[in-house]
Amino acid sequence: MREFEYILISENSFENNDLINSNISVINYLRASEVNDDELHPDGFTSYCVDYFHTILKDQGLAKFIHESKWELELIEIIEAGLEAIGNTEYLEYFQKQMRKIKLFSKVKLAKFLDSKFESQKDIALLLEDNSFKDFTSDLKEDHQNWLRNHPDLKVVSIDEMQKIIVDFIQ
Numbered sequence: 001m002r003e004f005e006y007i008l009i010s011e012n013s014f015e016n017n018d019l020i021n022s023n024i025s026v027i028n029y030l031r032a033s034e035v036n037d038d039e040l041h042p043d044g045f046t047s048y049c050v051d052y053f054h055t056i057l058k059d060q061g062l063a064k065f066i067h068e069s070k071w072e073l074e075l076i077e078i079i080e081a082g083l084e085a086i087g088n089t090e091y092l093e094y095f096q097k098q099m100r101k102i103k104l105f106s107k108v109k110l111a112k113f114l115d116s117k118f119e120s121q122k123d124i125a126l127l128l129e130d131n132s133f134k135d136f137t138s139d140l141k142e143d144h145q146n147w148l149r150n151h152p153d154l155k156v157v158s159i160d161e162m163q164k165i166i167v168d169f170i171q
Contacts, residue, residue, distance in 0.1 A: 003041065014156045026044070063124075
């Protein structure tokens with residue numbers, strides 16, 4: 001099985017400390033080109049998933065993330081491993097707390113919540129919501145950027161070289 005061997009970042013993104021978005025662009029392009037998730041660089045994909053979690057959490061809340069992700073076990077495990085690798089203990093502990101909470105949540109209520117329109121499940125959403133992350137002193141985005149910046153498989157290249165690497169992989 002082939003696997004994309006790099007976390008590929010553009011030189012401009014590296015210089016502007018925008019590594020997360022550069023990685024997301026590469027992952028999105030590869031996925032749109034019918035590259036399977038298991039063919040992506042594992043930590044590049046992990047970064048993508050952690051950003052997905054963090055973006056929805058801070059913009060729309062935990063209940064919305066649970067609903068949007070359908071609390072899909074493989075995704076949840078990837079995010080947990082990513083938070084651990086990134087080294088942000090506040091977010092890791094928060095996420096693990098949510099994992100325990102969901103395990104204790106009624107399976108019928110959770111299934112109803114996941115299978116219905118989010119707006120129609122306000123009562124369940126209120127039970128699932130946890131905004132304690134807003135009081136964290138750590139910065140997940142900064143820790144995430146630093147993790148990518150120091151990753152052994154990071155490859156910083158020009159846009160032209162980036163395109164060549166991606167096209168060579170896809171073909």
